[in-house]
Amino acid sequence: MFDIAILGFGTVGSGVMEVIEKNSDMISQSAAQEIRVKYIVDVRDFTGNPYESLIVKDFSVVENDPDVKVVVETIGGAGVAYDFTRRSLLKGKSVVTSNKELVATHGYELTQIAREKGVNYLFEASVGGGIPIIRPITQCLAANKINEIYGILNGTTNYILTEMVKNGVAFANALREAQEKGYAEQNPDADIKGHDVCRKICILSALCFGRHVYPQHVETEGIEAVTLDDISYAGRIGYRVKLLGRAIHMEGDKIAVYVAPHLVREDNLIASVEGVMNGIIVRGNAIGDVMFYGAGAGKLPTASAVVADIIDAAKHVNARKWLSWQDGGPELIYDVGLLESAWYVRASDAPEKIRRVFGDVTVIDGLKDGETAFTTPVMSKNKADSLLKELSVLSVFRIID
Amino acid sequence: MFDIAILGFGTVGSGVMEVIEKNSDMISQSAAQEIRVKYIVDVRDFTGNPYESLIVKDFSVVENDPDVKVVVETIGGAGVAYDFTRRSLLKGKSVVTSNKELVATHGYELTQIAREKGVNYLFEASVGGGIPIIRPITQCLAANKINEIYGILNGTTNYILTEMVKNGVAFANALREAQEKGYAEQNPDADIKGHDVCRKICILSALCFGRHVYPQHVETEGIEAVTLDDISYAGRIGYRVKLLGRAIHMEGDKIAVYVAPHLVREDNLIASVEGVMNGIIVRGNAIGDVMFYGAGAGKLPTASAVVADIIDAAKHVNARKWLSWQDGGPELIYDVGLLESAWYVRASDAPEKIRRVFGDVTVIDGLKDGETAFTTPVMSKNKADSLLKELSVLSVFRIID
Incomplete structure (x- = not known):
């Protein structure tokens, strides 16, 4: 019998309970012992809930019960979740979480405490929901130097962009639709402004490159500026618009890391990742490109990753x-302004003027009156920005092949 | 210092050496000790090779050297590789391999010996080359009951089919091209007849469903019967032709497992896996569908997976x-004849006759004179076969959405 406690009985917390019950036979077999949820910590009232008897409001009950070997933190945020995680680790309990904000903000400190206490801090569910990504990077790709990692890390924004591309729905309407379907929060800022992707690319950067990248050092741009016109122009030259988190290992062990909408070429598999799905490409110096794809959020997919970590913690309780x-x-961060690529630009200038400024550009046909969309040769962001000052720019996005 | 021996110094064996040298700093860090290749066992002559001093022709040198903790078997086949693997495990040495034939044929016995001896038998590289797939299935998806696994498991045949689809190259010419580029062997039977895929789906079945599936019990069909006409008809209705290995968990704990060309709908991500790349979809009861994508073969990708297993074995030498x-x-195997799906058929019969036999079919437009291509309603293979006896069938493939 292996006792655990779940902190926070919301979507993910109750999903963890559901997966543990649903697949109990095989989970026990994998963990080589039965896993029992001894407590659920939540301050809310759960009268009549089938798990009412497990609910405790006071975390110190869990903290002081030596039977509890693993604490599952599904509270979210970096407030009380941070306090409870620290205290659990300091008491020698392993902690499993889906909380990307906490890992992105305090992951260095928390993994250090776990290391000192000889316990585990595991967070497979914090990136890509249920998609196996953290363990594959740290174990399966352990023989590779990772040069780059990028991908679609947020289902809400990918759903919105997919609706815009496939059904010609404008941004505001697609967002409303996502909210109605429960894919987007009532306050959707964390998703559409790119903060959620930022946290995830911070975690992936730490795992791939071995240094903590803090969210406040990552240039982050959301999808609010993406218009149906941009999507249509992109489609004409064989590209789709996708919000990517991206981190590249640069010379001098610096990391170029940022979040922004990109034009992605259609034959890049990432361009075919649609709706609420996530897809992550890892580029290693031996393996080349590998991609991991699946549901990046959702109750049971996320819970599935949490429970896999619980099983792992149960098997490695003394390791x-x-x-x-x-x-x-900040000294770790490469100036993204220096990072080169081709650029897509939409401007209310005539092609002649654009050619005078940029020289060799590719103009995309089928324009609105008074508007020109074009792609530039490869140049740094700083160079592109300085040239673009001479134009009346409507949109500008990085291109990735 | 952690001593290993490489058996067989061909493509994969020399790739393992290359990856170990190239990424030695991070490999040592991951393994928490330096990994040293003490011997290379190969009967061939390597005069002048930089690793000449490590070459021994006699396996018993490795077998009897207690310093060698891990034996890396990259010989291939189920002959001498089987003998050396057994003897290594019996001597208490862990074995790491890329040898799918050996794992598919003797995996049950070899994992049992490893278990008895308290050592590891690891074979991440045997399926999907460098793509992380075995560890994700066994660890990251451990909280899921897996319902189905299928995918593109052979780069050679996928390269040929991609050439046929993209460039209209006929099968025989695409095969010759693949041979010239080194993607296909001079004797390409193992690839194009589906045997390679068969071995891999056997290994995946064992991992997903917990029972050994032997290759001789798996209905296996290659790509020789796929014509440019079929590919063209499929394209007209939004499908691509792909060779899939597929295993489904059926009622009564039986496994429906087979290898065959399929029509895959274009919006299934598997349809976009092109050239020599592999893609594998795993369907779990909590996670839903996840896909793993990357180079399914090749020297460094395969070596990357082998070295990850070496690191793992080094870290778990006593576990x-x-x-x-x-x-x-055979009692484990579900009769694939009972497995239902829609079917694509090309026949030299008129649509009227086909409708008389099948009832409600969808005829694909743009046909050659005297030929009809059509898709059937969902029915079992046995049912389809019995109806097809009344027609002059040219091709028949299962459809997967």
Whole structure:
């Protein structure tokens, strides 16, 4: 019998309970012992809930019960979740979480405490929902130097962009639709402004490159500026518009890391990742490109990753897992302004003027009156920005093949 | 210092050496010790090779050297590789391999020996080359009951089919091209007849469903019967022709498992897996569909997976990994004839006759004189076969959405 406690009985927390019950036979077999939820910590009232008897409002009950070997933190945020996680680790309990904000903000400190205490801090569910990504990077690709990682890390924005591309729905309407279907929060800022992707690319950067990347150092742009016109122009030259989180290992061990909408060429598999699905490409120096694809959010997919971590923690209760990295700071971050690529631009200028400014551009046919969309040769963001000052720019996005 | 021996210094064996040298700093860090290749066992002559001093012709040198903790078997086949693997495990050495034929044929026995001896038998590289697939299935998806696994498991045949689809190259010419580029062997039977895929789906079945599936019990069909006409008809209705290995968990714990060309709908991500790449979809009862994509073969990608297993074995030298399953036999296999789906058929009959036989079919427009291509309603293979006896059938493929 292996006792655990779930902190926070919302969507993910109750999904964890559901998966544990539903697949209990095989979970016990994988963990080589029965996993029992001894407590659920939640301050809300659960009168009549089938798990009412497990609910405790006071975290210190869990903290002080030596039977509880693993604490499952599905509270979210970096407030009380941070406090409870620290206290659990300090008491020698392993912690499993889906909380990307907490890992992105305090992951270095928390993995250090786990290391000192000889316990595990596991967070497979924090990136890509149920998609196996953290363990594959740290174990299966352990023989590779990773050069780059990028992908679609947020289902809400990918749903909105897919609706815009496939059904010609404008941004505001697609967002409303996503909210109605429960894919977007009533306050959708964390998704559409790119903050959610930012946290995830921070976590992936730490795992791939060994240093903590803090969210406040990552240039982050959401999808609010993407219009149906941009999507249509992109389609004409064989590209789709996707919000990507991206991190590249640069010379001098710096990391170029940012979040922004991109034009992605249609034959890049990432361009075919649609709706609420996520897809992540990892480029290693031996393996080349690999992609991981699946549901990046949702109750049971996320719970599935949490429970896999619980099983892992149960099997390694006396062994530390190798999830840790060094601290980082602004000196680690490569100036994204120097990062080169081709650019897509839409401007209310005539092609002649654009050619005078940029020289060799490719103009996309089928324009609105008074508007020109074009793609530039490869150049840094700083160079593109300085040239674009001479034009009346409506949109500008990086191109990735 | 952690000593290993490489058996067989061909493409994969020399790739393992290359990856170990190239990424030695991070491999040592991951493994928490330096990994040293003490011997390379190969009967051929390597005079002047930079690793000449490591070459031994006699396996018993490795077998009897207690310093060698891990044996890397990259010989291939189920002959001498089987003998050396058994002897290594019996001597208490872990074995890491890329040898799908050996795992598919003797995997049950070899994992049992490893279990008894408290060592590891690891074979991440045997399926999907460098793509992380075995560890994600056994660890990351451990909280899921897996309902189905299918995918493109052979780069050679996928390259040929992609050439046929994209460039209209006929099968024989595409095969010759693949041979010239080194993607296909001079004797390409194992690839184009589906045997390679068969071995891989056997290994995946064992991992997903817990019982050994032997290759001789798996209905296996290659790509020789696929014509440019079929590919063109499929394209007209939004499908691509792909060779799939597929295994489904059926009622009564039986497994429906087979290898055959399929029509795959274009919006299934598997349809976009092109050239020599592989893509594998796993369907779990909590996670839903996840896909793993990457280079399914090639020297460095395959070596990358082998070295990840070496690192894992080095970290777990005193701990058994949980890769094992029960034995299986013909009683485990579900009659694929009963498995239902829609079917694509090309026949030299008129639509009227076809409708008389099948009732409600969808005829694909743009046909050659005297030929009709059509898709059927969902029915079992046995039912389709019995109806097709009344027609002059040219091709018949299962459809997967």
